[in-house]
Amino acid sequence: MSVVFGQADQLLDWSWVERNIGQIVDRTWEHLTLTGISVALGLVISVLLAIVVLRWRWSYPPITGAAGLLYTIPSLALFALLVPFTGLSQTTAVIALTSYTLFILIRNIVAGIDGVPAYVKEAADGMGYTPRSRFWRIEVPLALPAIVAGVRIATVTTVGLVTVTAVIGLGGYGFFILRGLNTFFWTQLIVGVLLSVVLATILDLAFVALQAWLSPWSKRRAA
Amino acid sequence: MAETDVMIRLQSVTKQYAGTELPAVGDLSLDIERGEFVTLVGPSGCGKTTTLKMINRIIEPTSGKILIDGVDALSMPAHELRRSIGYVIQQIGLFPHRTIAQNVGTVPSLLGWEDSRIAERTDELIEVVGLEREMLDRYPSELSGGQQQRVGVARALAADPPVLLMDEPFGAVDPIVRGHLQQEFLELQRKLGKTVVFVTHDIDEAIRLGTRIAILNIGGVLEQYDTPTEILSNPANQFVEDFLGGERGLKRLGLLPISSADIVRGPVADRTSTAEDARAVMAEHEVDWIGVLDGDRLLGWVEASALDGADLSEVEPRPFAVSLTADASLREALDSVVTGHARTAVVVDREGKYRGMLDLEAISEEITE
Numbered sequence: 001m002s003v004v005f006g007q008a009d010q011l012l013d014w015s016w017v018e019r020n021i022g023q024i025v026d027r028t029w030e031h032l033t034l035t036g037i038s039v040a041l042g043l044v045i046s047v048l049l050a051i052v053v054l055r056w057r058w059s060y061p062p063i064t065g066a067a068g069l070l071y072t073i074p075s076l077a078l079f080a081l082l083v084p085f086t087g088l089s090q091t092t093a094v095i096a097l098t099s100y101t102l103f104i105l106i107r108n109i110v111a112g113i114d115g116v117p118a119y120v121k122e123a124a125d126g127m128g129y130t131p132r133s134r135f136w137r138i139e140v141p142l143a144l145p146a147i148v149a150g151v152r153i154a155t156v157t158t159v160g161l162v163t164v165t166a167v168i169g170l171g172g173y174g175f176f177i178l179r180g181l182n183t184f185f186w187t188q189l190i191v192g193v194l195l196s197v198v199l200a201t202i203l204d205l206a207f208v209a210l211q212a213w214l215s216p217w218s219k220r221r222a223a
Numbered sequence: 224m225a226e227t228d229v230m231i232r233l234q235s236v237t238k239q240y241a242g243t244e245l246p247a248v249g250d251l252s253l254d255i256e257r258g259e260f261v262t263l264v265g266p267s268g269c270g271k272t273t274t275l276k277m278i279n280r281i282i283e284p285t286s287g288k289i290l291i292d293g294v295d296a297l298s299m300p301a302h303e304l305r306r307s308i309g310y311v312i313q314q315i316g317l318f319p320h321r322t323i324a325q326n327v328g329t330v331p332s333l334l335g336w337e338d339s340r341i342a343e344r345t346d347e348l349i350e351v352v353g354l355e356r357e358m359l360d361r362y363p364s365e366l367s368g369g370q371q372q373r374v375g376v377a378r379a380l381a382a383d384p385p386v387l388l389m390d391e392p393f394g395a396v397d398p399i400v401r402g403h404l405q406q407e408f409l410e411l412q413r414k415l416g417k418t419v420v421f422v423t424h425d426i427d428e429a430i431r432l433g434t435r436i437a438i439l440n441i442g443g444v445l446e447q448y449d450t451p452t453e454i455l456s457n458p459a460n461q462f463v464e465d466f467l468g469g470e471r472g473l474k475r476l477g478l479l480p481i482s483s484a485d486i487v488r489g490p491v492a493d494r495t496s497t498a499e500d501a502r503a504v505m506a507e508h509e510v511d512w513i514g515v516l517d518g519d520r521l522l523g524w525v526e527a528s529a530l531d532g533a534d535l536s537e538v539e540p541r542p543f544a545v546s547l548t549a550d551a552s553l554r555e556a557l558d559s560v561v562t563g564h565a566r567t568a569v570v571v572d573r574e575g576k577y578r579g580m581l582d583l584e585a586i587s588e589e590i591t592e
Contacts, residue, residue, distance in 0.1 A: 117314075117316075119312060119314035119315075119316040120316050120317075120318060120319070122281060122312060122316060123310070123312060123315070123316025123317070123318070124316075124318070125281055125301075125302075125305065126279060126281060126305055126308075126310030126312070126316075126388075127305065127306070127310065127329045127330050127333065127378070128302045128303065128304075128305040128306035128330060128333050129302060129333065130302045133333075138318060141320045142318075142319065142320055215320065216362070217319050217320045217321075217362040217363075217364065218319070218364070
């Protein structure tokens with residue numbers, strides 16, 4: 001501890017960063033995979049649930065209600081609740097992180113499809129689209145910006161939440177944050193926080209670009 | 224009317240929504256001939272849009288039969304039926320995520336045409352509706368309302384369907400653009416010979432466009448189904464008369480060409496005439512002015528007081544404010560009679576040769592006829 005305290009006067013110890021670059025890369029990878037797997041899994045589940053909602057409208061309140069309830073459980077508590085069943089594993093982290101994406105994703109997918117104007121759908125019917133082709137070729141492409149917006153929010157949220165998985169021995173950059181807090185070694189804490197924010201920002205911007213690329217029609221407006 | 228001439232036949236068609244007492248459309252029968260331009264008009268709640276949408280089964284009829292070119296519309300899958308019927312709606316409903324070219328090519332693409340054929344057709348149509356080819360690569364949001372509706376019409380025409388259904392297609396554009404679109408579409412329809420069913424709440428639009436007008440009352444009750452001139456001259460009942468509104472005579476005049484009225488030679492004389500001859504002509508017509516002819520051209524008019532012993536050739540004639548061609552409407556003729564000094568409409572042919580004159584009496588005869 002005395003060593004740590006001795007370094008506390010300088011906020012960022014670059015030599016620590018240099019010595020631990022390998023670990024930083026590993027934790028970056030961990031942070032990305034936890035985020036990626038959870039959002040991807042969340043998207044798959046949400047698409048399936050959204051299809052259920054679009055087909056059977058009455059299921060919307062119970063499904064979003066359940067997803068909303070999951071969303072309100074404090075993340076720390078959810079990890080603790082899962083540990084007896086799935087241990088201190090990546091599975092525990094992914095289950096918890098995935099469950100937090102559902103609420104945002106389901107709502108955005110359904111809102112995206114519902115946002116397609118009735119007259120566009122009527123025109124599509126009038127042209128002779130079958131209900132199925134109308135859904136995939138008109139409604140889904142038009143809902144994509146809203147869906148991608150949902151994935152974007154879910155991703156940024158998940159990047160933040162991944163840090164909490166440090167309490168079960170994972171955490172990506174959260175690992176540095178937790179250890180920094182425990183040891184009062186500010187360099188670790190700052191590196192963990194900064195990289196987490198940088199990662200969230202990069203992913204956020206990437207999704208903004210993806211959104212623009214997927215919907216060139218909404219970018220250009222009448223002069 | 225020969226059986227084969229009927230393009231669309233509605234037989235006792237009814238649309239009854241659950242939970243309502245009166246049907247939206249009740250027991251409506253209507254025959255529309257090939258190449259006709261039928262306007263469906265009536266107050267809101269008369270079921271005109273419901274009627275239109277039952278033809279392409281956007282709304283499924285509760286009972287009754289709809290035959291399109293002799294084929295039962297209910298005998299095939301709805302999407303197949305719709306690919307053979309052009310459809311234009313007021314909100315246009317272009318697909319925002321598709322370029323203009325892709326929008327126009329929608330139905331050909333659904334029908335499985337080859338890309339090269341679709342591209343050819345798209346190029347052709349964009350010009351037919353009066354747009355530039357460079358618009359083809361744009362998205363709908365980059366076009367004005369009027370341009371979008373032209374694309375809507377092009378999209379409806381893409382697979383060359385014999386029937387076109389239009390639900391207040393020009394309702395959302397401003398009055399000036401609407402006038403242009405109406406005129407252009409009328410010319411287009413005459414050229415293409417499509418059978419058009421056109422819903423509007425605007426009786427003037429119905430009169431202007433329709434070869435026949437179906438006037439509907441609440442619940443899809445057909446009050447009158449006839450040509451615009453016949454409806455204006457002989458409204459079937461009080462409802463129709465009220466719906467036509469005021470200025471019925473004027474509206475009718477708007478439909479009749481000048482050539483249908485009595486065009487007379489009028490008080491004219493050649494510019495070489497003497498003052499004496501000119502006075503004789505004026506006396507004969509009981510007017511105090513005379514038109515001056517140079518061969519077959521009408522130069523203008525001269526007041527009796529200006530002559531004062533001088534021959535016609537010595538006086539500079541004043542030009543007529545308006546001269547009309549024989550295919551202009553009697554309403555335009557009336558306007559020029561009322562606003563012009565001479566109280567007379569001058570009629571010329573397309574080359575500008577003098578055809579004759581039309582006075583108020585000749586026009587009013589047409590009003591009362």
